[in-house]
Amino acid sequence: MTSAVLGPPRPLRRRWGGLAPGLDRTLPTTAMFAAVAVLLGAGALPVTDGELVLAGLTTAFVAALVSRLVPRPAGAGDGGLIVPVTQLGAVALLGAGTGSAAALFLLLGPVFSLVTVPSRRGLVAAIVGSAAVLLVPELLAGGPYPPAELPGALVLGPLVVGLGGLAVNEAGRRAERQVAVIGRLETERAALLTQVQSRADELDLATRMLAARAQTMTSVIDAVTEQSIIGTDRDGVIRVWNPGAEKMLGLQRPDVVRKRSIVDFHLPDELAAEAANAGSDAGLAALVHAAQEHGSDVRDWTYVAADGERRTVSVAVTPRSDDRGEHAGWNFVGTDMTEARATERMKDQFVSLISHELRTPLSSILGYLELVMDDEAQPLTDEHRKFLTTVERNAQRLQRLVGDLLFTAQVEAGRFTLQPEDVDLAAVVRAAEETIRVLAATNGVDVHVDVPAEALVVPGDAVRLGQACDNLVSNAVKFTPAGGRVTLSLRAAWRAADGTVVADERPGSVPVAQLAVSDTGMGIPAGEQGELFTRFFRASTARRNAVPGVGLGLTITKAITTAHGGTLDLESAEGAGTTFTLTLPRPTA
Amino acid sequence: MDEAGSVRVLVADDEDDIRELVCLAIARAGATVVASVADGTAALAAARAELPDLAVLDVSMPGATGLEVCGALRADRATAGVRILLLSAGASLDDVARGLAAGADAYLAKPFQVAGLVHQVRALTARQPA
Numbered sequence: 016m017t018s019a020v021l022g023p024p025r026p027l028r029r030r031w032g033g034l035a036p037g038l039d040r041t042l043p044t045t046a047m048f049a050a051v052a053v054l055l056g057a058g059a060l061p062v063t064d065g066e067l068v069l070a071g072l073t074t075a076f077v078a079a080l081v082s083r084l085v086p087r088p089a090g091a092g093d094g095g096l097i098v099p100v101t102q103l104g105a106v107a108l109l110g111a112g113t114g115s116a117a118a119l120f121l122l123l124g125p126v127f128s129l130v131t132v133p134s135r136r137g138l139v140a141a142i143v144g145s146a147a148v149l150l151v152p153e154l155l156a157g158g159p160y161p162p163a164e165l166p167g168a169l170v171l172g173p174l175v176v177g178l179g180g181l182a183v184n185e186a187g188r189r190a191e192r193q194v195a196v197i198g199r200l201e202t203e204r205a206a207l208l209t210q211v212q213s214r215a216d217e218l219d220l221a222t223r224m225l226a227a228r229a230q231t232m233t234s235v236i237d238a239v240t241e242q243s244i245i246g247t248d249r250d251g252v253i254r255v256w257n258p259g260a261e262k263m264l265g266l267q268r269p270d271v272v273r274k275r276s277i278v279d280f281h282l283p284d285e286l287a288a289e290a291a292n293a294g295s296d297a298g299l300a301a302l303v304h305a306a307q308e309h310g311s312d313v314r315d316w317t318y319v320a321a322d323g324e325r326r327t328v329s330v331a332v333t334p335r336s337d338d339r340g341e342h343a344g345w346n347f348v349g350t351d352m353t354e355a356r357a358t359e360r361m362k363d364q365f366v367s368l369i370s371h372e373l374r375t376p377l378s379s380i381l382g383y384l385e386l387v388m389d390d391e392a393q394p395l396t397d398e399h400r401k402f403l404t405t406v407e408r409n410a411q412r413l414q415r416l417v418g419d420l421l422f423t424a425q426v427e428a429g430r431f432t433l434q435p436e437d438v439d440l441a442a443v444v445r446a447a448e449e450t451i452r453v454l455a456a457t458n459g460v461d462v463h464v465d466v467p468a469e470a471l472v473v474p475g476d477a478v479r480l481g482q483a484c485d486n487l488v489s490n491a492v493k494f495t496p497a498g499g500r501v502t503l504s505l506r507a508a509w510r511a512a513d514g515t516v517v518a519d520e521r522p523g524s525v526p527v528a529q530l531a532v533s534d535t536g537m538g539i540p541a542g543e544q545g546e547l548f549t550r551f552f553r554a555s556t557a558r559r560n561a562v563p564g565v566g567l568g569l570t571i572t573k574a575i576t577t578a579h580g581g582t583l584d585l586e587s588a589e590g591a592g593t594t595f596t597l598t599l600p601r602p603t604a
Numbered sequence: 605m606d607e608a609g610s611v612r613v614l615v616a617d618d619e620d621d622i623r624e625l626v627c628l629a630i631a632r633a634g635a636t637v638v639a640s641v642a643d644g645t646a647a648l649a650a651a652r653a654e655l656p657d658l659a660v661l662d663v664s665m666p667g668a669t670g671l672e673v674c675g676a677l678r679a680d681r682a683t684a685g686v687r688i689l690l691l692s693a694g695a696s697l698d699d700v701a702r703g704l705a706a707g708a709d710a711y712l713a714k715p716f717q718v719a720g721l722v723h724q725v726r727a728l729t730a731r732q733p734a
Contacts, residue, residue, distance in 0.1 A: 371664060374693040378715035379621040385718045386628060414715055418695075425696060432697050 044102055044124025045079035048072060051109060051121060063114040067155065071108030078102055095132050096140050099125035103144035111152035122148055122176075130180030131187045138180045145176040243318075243328070243349040246335060249342060251276040251299040263328070263351055265321035277302065277347060282317045282325070303345050306332040315352060327353045359428075366424040373417045380410045419567040423550055426574040433476040433578055440473055440480070440528050440599070441466040444505050447484040451492050459497030462488075466505040473528050473601045475579045480599075483575040486568040487532040487595050493562050494593065495536035504531045507601070516598060527581075530597045538589040547585060548573040556589065572597075611635035611729040614654060616647035616673070617662035617691065622714075626660055626691070629718045633725040644668025648676055651683050658729055663692035663703065671706040678707035687728045691716065 052072050054060045062068050078101040102125035110118040122145055129141035149172050153165060236244050236257045243263045246255030253275050256268045264280055278286065278298050290301035305312035313331045320326060328349040337343040384407050388395065395403065425431045448464045455462045473480075491501040508516045509524035516529055537556045539547060546552045551566040572595075576583040581599035613635045617623040620642070627637045635658070639650035645667035651659055659677065661670035668676070670690050677683040688710075690703040695713035703711040710724050 371693040374695075374714045375619055375622060378693075379619070379625060381715045382622075382625040382629075382718050386625070389719070421695070430696070430698065434697060 041079055041082045041098055041102070041124075041128065044099075044121070044128065045075065047121050047124055048075040048079070048102075048105065048109075051118065055113070060113050060115055060117060062112060064112045064155075067108050067112030069112075071105045071110075071112055074108060075102055075105035078105065096129060096137055099128035099137075100140055100144055102128075103148055107148045107151035110148060111155040114152065119148065126176055126180065127183070130176075130183045132184075133188055133191050135184070138177070138184045141180045142173045142177045146173040148172075241351070243347070243351075245277060245347040245349070246344060247277050247347070248344040251278055251302075251345070253277060254344065255346075260349075263320065263326060263349065264318060265324075277345070280318050280320075282319060285317055299345075302347075303332055303334075306334060306345070310334075315356070316349075318349065326351050327356045362424070363428060366421060369417060369420060373413070377410060377414050377417065381407065381414065384410065416565060416567075419565075419571055422571055423567055423574070426571075431574065431578060433479060435474055435476060437472050438475045438477045438480050439470040440484075440505055440530065441469070441471045443477070443481050443484050444503050444530060446481060447488040448503060450485055451488050454489075455492045455501065458492060458495070459499075460492050460495045461500045462492065463500060463502045465502065467507070471505060471507055471528050471601070473579075473599045475599065476575075479575045480579070483572040483597065484530065486572045487530075487597065490564075490568060491532050491534035491536065491593070491595075493564070494557065494560075495534040499535040499592075501535075502531075502533045504533070505529070508598075510598065510600075526601045526603055528599050528601045530599075531594055532597075533592065533594040535592040538591050538593055539585070539587040540589050541587075544585055544587060548583070611658060611725075612638045612654065612656045613725070613729075614638060614647065614650055614656040614659040614661075614686075615640045616642070616644065616650075616659070616665060616670070618642045618665045619662070622662070622691075625718070626721065629721040630660070630725055632718070633722045633729075635725055635729060642666075644670065644673045647673050651677055651686060652680070655683065656686060658687040658689065658725065660689045660691060660725075661708075663690055663694060663699075671702065674703075674706040674708050689724055689728060 051060065055062060055068060055072075078098050082098045103122070106118060106121040106125065109121065126141045126145060129137040129144065131137070146169055149165075149168050236255065239257055239259045240262060241259055242257075243260035244255060244257040245253060245260050247253050252273060253271050254273065256266075256271045260271075261267055266275075276299070281302065283297075286301040287297050289295075290297040293301065293304050295301050295304040302316075303312075305314070311331065311333045313329060315327055316330045318326045318328045329352045331346075331348045333346045333348075334342055335344045335346050384403060388400065388403055388407070422431070444466050445464065448462055451462060488501070488503060495501055506518070506529055508518055508527050508529045509520045510516050510527045511521055512523040516527060517524065520526075537560060539554045539556060543552075543554050547554065548569050549566075550570045553564065553566045556562075557564065573583050576597055576599070579599050581597060584596045584598070585593065586596075587593035611634070613630050615623055615626050615630065615637055617626060623640055623642065627640055630637050638654045638656050639647075641647050641650050642665070644661075644665045647659070647661060647665070647670075648668060650656075651673070659673075661673055663670040665673075670692070674688050674690065677686050677688065688708045690706075690708040690711045691714060692699055692703065692711070693714045699713075700711045709728055712721060712724060
C-alpha cells in the first residue's frame, strides 16, 4: 500500500465553493446593476431623479469594486455584510431615483448574499435592509407604491425576505455544519492516510530487514561446510540442510528437504538401544528425548551417509521455536568425530600397550633387584649395594612415570575413579613430609610442617590425596635451592559465598580444609602460570635449572583436586618463591 | 598340599622372567610350584590335572586370559576350590574389580614387590582348609 495508490486528498472547500460566502457572490448583483444601468441608458426604465439614480449606480459599482480590490480576511465576521448592505442602499437609491417597482428586483442579489451568511445577523440585515429599500424611496421621492399599499408592502416584503431568508440561511448553516463535519472527516482521513503510509513504510522496512536477516542466516549456515546443520519439523522431516550436511551425508539439499526424515540417517539399532535405555519411543523420540528434557543434548551418534558409510558424529540437539514461541522442530548440529574417535581409540590402545609393555619389564627389574638386595644368604658388598640402589631408584622413577602417564590417560578418558573414605589430611601432610625428608636434607632445604594436632578429616581417596600432596611437596623441594625453606601449612577454614576462604565461619560459608605448600624457590614466570597445569608443560625456570620431571605432576594434582570437588590455586613470583593452595571441602559439622 | 605338607601352586604367565620371579617368590613362601605354564589353555589343563592349592595367573595371556581361566576354574566343581591370585599390568580400580568379579581371591598389580607376593601366597594358602 502506498500513497500513490490512495492519492492526496483534494481541498474540500474548492468543491463546495458555491456555498461558501465569497467575493464571487457579488458578481451577479453587480451584473444586475449593470443591466439596470443599460436599461436606464436605453430609456427602458424611467428616471425621476437623476442624482439619486447616479448615486445608486455609483454606490453599487464602488461596492463591487471595493469587494474586488479589498480581500476579505477569513473569519472577518460581520465584515462580509458590508458589501450586500451597501448594495441594498444602492437599490434603495435606484428605487427612489427611478420610482419604478422594477428596481426592487435588484433586492434579490444582496438579500441572497446576506441570508447565506452563516450568522443570523445577515438575515436580520436582509429583513431590515429590504424594509429600508421599500421605505427609503417613499421618504426621498415618493416610491412606486400607492400610499395605501405601503404598509402592506412594508410588512409583506420583509416577511417574505425573512421567512425565505430563514429557510435559505438554515439550509446554508446546515450545509456549513456538514462542510465542517466533512472537513473534520477529511482531516481524519488525511491523518489515517498518513498513519497507514507510516505503517506501510514500517512494514516495508521490517520486511526488508527480515529478508536481510534471513539472507544473513542463510549465508552463515551455507558457509558452514565442515559441520552438518540439519533442521527438522516436529515430526523429524528435514527443512534445513546445509552444505556441511551435504558433504557429510552425500545428498544435495533438493533431494532431502521436505522429502527425508532425520531418522533416515541414523542406525535403527542405535536408536532402538537408546530408546530402550531411556525408556522412550524408538525413532525420533530416542534422538530428542534428552534435549526435550534438558533443553539441549550433545552426544555421539552414528550417521549413515548416502553411500552407506558410517560416520561418528558429535551431535548437538536443541529444540526450535517458531515466531510465537511454540515448539516448531529440532536442530541437529553435527561435528564429524570419526577421525578424532579413532585417534582416541589409538591413544587408549597405546596406553594399554605402555601399561603392559613397560610395567611387565619393570616387574622383572624391580622383582629381581629385590631378590638380589634382600638375599641374606649372599649379602652384597657396599659398592654393589650402592650400584643396585641406583638401579632400583631409577626403576622406581620409571615406574612412577608409567603410573603418571596411565593416570593422566585415565583422567583424559574420563575413567578416573576415586575410592572414597574419610581421610585425615593432617596425617597425609605429615606422611608427605616424611617421604620428602631425605631428599630435602640432601638438597639442603628446610621443611617446616604446620598442621593441627588433631585430625582434619575430609571425604576422599587416601591414595590419590597422598599423591597430590606428595606432588606439591616434592615440587616445592625440587624447585628450592639449598638454604631455602618449604612450609606445609594445613588449617580448617570456611569458603564464603563469594569464593574467598576465611578463617572463621560466616553465614553462608561452607567448611573447607586448606593446605598451602610454600617455597622460597625460583618461582614461575607470570606468563607461564596459566599453562602450569597443562600436561607435559614445564616452566622455563625448571628447564633452565635442570629440575627433573616431565610435566605431569601438577596435571595429576589438579585432576585429583578437581575430582574431590576442591580447588588448586597458585601464587608465584619469579625469584621469590611459589605457594600452591589446595582447598578441599570437608563435612559440615 | 603335597605329601610333605607343602602348599601346591600353579604359575601361569607368558613372560618367562616374570614366571620365574613368581616361582622364586613362591619358593620363598615355602610353597611348591607344581606347574609353570605360559598360556591360559595350558594353565586350565594343568589346574585340572594337578588340582593345586593356589593358582597364580597372569591376566594377559595367549590361549585364554587369566580372567577366562579364573571363570573356568570356578565353573568346574573339581577346581572351584582352588585359590586364585591374579597378576596384571592393569592397576586401575576397574581392573581389580573385573578380576575379583571373575572369581579371583586376590589381585596384585605389576610391578609388584616380591615380599608382597610372598605375603599374599602365605595369606591365601593359610586360609586353606586342612
